[in-house]
Amino acid sequence: MAMEYPLGAEKAIEIRDLKKSFDAKDYVLNGIDLAIPKGKITVIIGFSGTGKSVLLKHILGLLKPTSGEIRVLGRNLSEMDVAELTEFRQHYGMLFQYAALFDDMSALENVLFPLREHRRSMPKAEMRRIAMERLKQSGLDEKHYHKLPSELSGGMRKRVGLARALALDPDLMIYDEPTTGLDPVLTEMVDNLIVSTHNLRQGTTSIVVSHDLYAAFRIGDYIAMLNAGKVLLTGTPQDFLNSDIELVKKFVSKGVHKA
Template sequence: MSHFMDSEPERISEPPTTSDDSILEVRSLHVQFGKQHVLREINLTIPRGETVVIIGESGCGKTVLMKSLIGLVRPTAGQVLFDQQELIHLSEHDLTKQRTRFGFVFQMAALFDSMTIGQNVGFPLREHTKKTPQEVQEIVIERLREVGLPASIVHKKPAELSGGMRKRVGLARALAMDPEVMLYDEPTTGLDPIMSDVINELILRSRREHQGLTSIIVTHDMHTTLKVADRVIMLYPLTRLEEDEPQILYDGPPDGLETCEDRRVRQFVTGEAGERLMELANEQPPGQ
């Protein structure tokens, strides 16, 4: 809302110019579920090899934006271009082919309950390659070692692992196909600080070990943001914005977050509730 703002946002969302270097482009993206508008007029250009962190409070549409990038959420309006191709207009076969170029780490890992860890990590290899089971097994063990897990867990079921281990198995599965773009949906949520730092290190290590890997990370964790980000994008919930306000409050380097002129950005970075406490105080208990 306008009264939160001290001044105009540092950068506003503008239609990006097509660049040969960009791997992902979002043009005037609008996503709506029923009558609920989640994303409005989002414009982004993400160059190859960049690590972009999308921050924002819960319900602002970060995960929806990320799922739109891979075609899991169909945009109400606008375009999402991956390598100059619009995903939703591709045939099933081509879409499947393009999706193998992505790796997606889900918030709760989303491992298949009915499969073992080995089957989970080897799933994309079995689906899209003609590797022998032995070759698949070798790659699985290699990926598990990359994320710091022993080979002995390949026969275990996901339910037998801790949250941090499941996250790392999810990361290993996402890296199995050597993707060009890695999408992380809140990779450190629900983990202890040490395991969160391990995940941050793995994100940095995967970037070092896979040349040209583009990473897009959705998180609330400012520690993760400041540690891994080349660029930070901050979204704001549409319900708290005026009609003419851009949904992207900040788009720039992580160093500029704390000095951003927009008070809402600074509030998020420093973790201050500010006016939200007043809203809490004004809320009436039910039945009164």
């Protein structure tokens, strides 16, 4: 099913007939066709276990397709070797459900880490300036910069994780269930942070996997719903509200009731 983009919209990601089987028997992804427009927020929704995280791992090049093609920023991932993929991943910023910070490093050191790894020739003072700027953009108060993750609240840890994801100026921001397990106040904070982060730099593409339809409506320019290894529907939030597809209606009514 074609996504109704503005005509000629540039695509950050193009996926064609992507199939993935882990056991040569059942296909978790069974023919995914999906285009993700550049510069927009696309929210991927779907019931639990429908392959959303598996799809993200393919986009990240962490899993290899059984068949099909994935192009990211014009590059075909299957044509890259491990070293090229590792290099290419600098275009991505990732924030997962658990921010997965380094426990023995301060907030600031966590954000410095990718810079030290990938910007080896950058002067130390410049790294520090960038790291502090990202922490500020993520809304962490300066008095927390030198604290360990264990000394920070859940919300603050999310901010540090986001700042670290932004360290290398990614073209693509990828969030996998960033608000799962958070209370409503924190959920709204993280949703708002995703939008403000997206708007920091023009042209950034954001992909958010969520089981939260309410969030999808609030923050998504486009929504893609996965089901049974395929893309069931793509479109604007309005397209989802207007859809006649039974499963979409089910998901929408569930989300609307929750909201």
